[in-house]
Amino acid sequence: MSALVCHGCGQHFDPTEVLAFACPAARPGDDVDHVLEPVLEGRSWPTGRESNPFLRHRSLTLASRLVDDAVLVGIVEELDAAVAQVDGAGFRVTPWTLCEPLGCWVKDETGNVAGSHKGRHLMGVMIYLRALEVCGRLDRRRPLAIASCGNAALAAGG
Ligand SMILES: [Zn+2]
Known part of the structure; x- marks a missing residue:
């Protein structure tokens, strides 16, 4: 299962439900860098x-x-x-x-x-x-x- 993980708040999101552009937990002025990072689990390196x-x-x-x-x-x-x-x-x-x-x-x-x-x-x-x-x-x-x-x-x- 792959996920989008927020570098700022640590929340995990399903990439089929949340777009990779912004963390849904981000709030104006919260001073947290809500950058989503893809975490690809269960995938082998392509050959x-x-x-x-x-x-x-x-x-x-x-x-x-x-x-x-x-x-x-x-x-x-x-x-x-x-x-x-x-x-x-x-x-x-x-x-x-x-x-x-x-x-x-x-x-x-x-x-x-x-x-x-x-x-x-x-x-x-x-x-x-x-x-x-x-x-x-x-x-x-x-x-x-x-x-x-x-x-x-x-x-x-x-
Ligand atoms: Zn976040």
């Missing part, structure tokens, strides 16, 4: 070989609690194709390289969408929003806020 990381790790997402697997695959493929239309390529697993001078492995994220890791964060949000939309739980009247330096918010608003 798929899909090149798209959002397909490979889809069983670990909150969206997988909202829609069935075939629908989730369709959502990821549809969004990835839209990203590829704009950027020239969709999301793919990025390589690890052994850096001998540093004596460590380095994850090369420069081949990512827009040459940055940031797109991965918003793609996860978009998959969740699309899953909410598909199951009729997305309220488009509510504003979407992105905590970022601006370019991510502009991209999300586009």
Whole structure:
């Protein structure tokens, strides 16, 4: 069973009943940081070989609690194709390289969408929003806020 756990008040919520955007126990002025964190229990690490990381790790997402697997695959493929239309390529697993001078492995994220890791964060949000939309739980009247330096918010608003 997966849950959303509030970092501030410690309450647990069922992700099929409570949206991940805000803790229902938050009250104006309570001075508690009610950030919900997903806790995925009873899920094994995915062993798929899909090149798209959002397909490979889809069983670990909150969206997988909202829609069935075939629908989730369709959502990821549809969004990835839209990203590829704009950027020239969709999301793919990025390589690890052994850096001998540093004596460590380095994850090369420069081949990512827009040459940055940031797109991965918003793609996860978009998959969740699309899953909410598909199951009729997305309220488009509510504003979407992105905590970022601006370019991510502009991209999300586009
Ligand atoms: Zn809370």
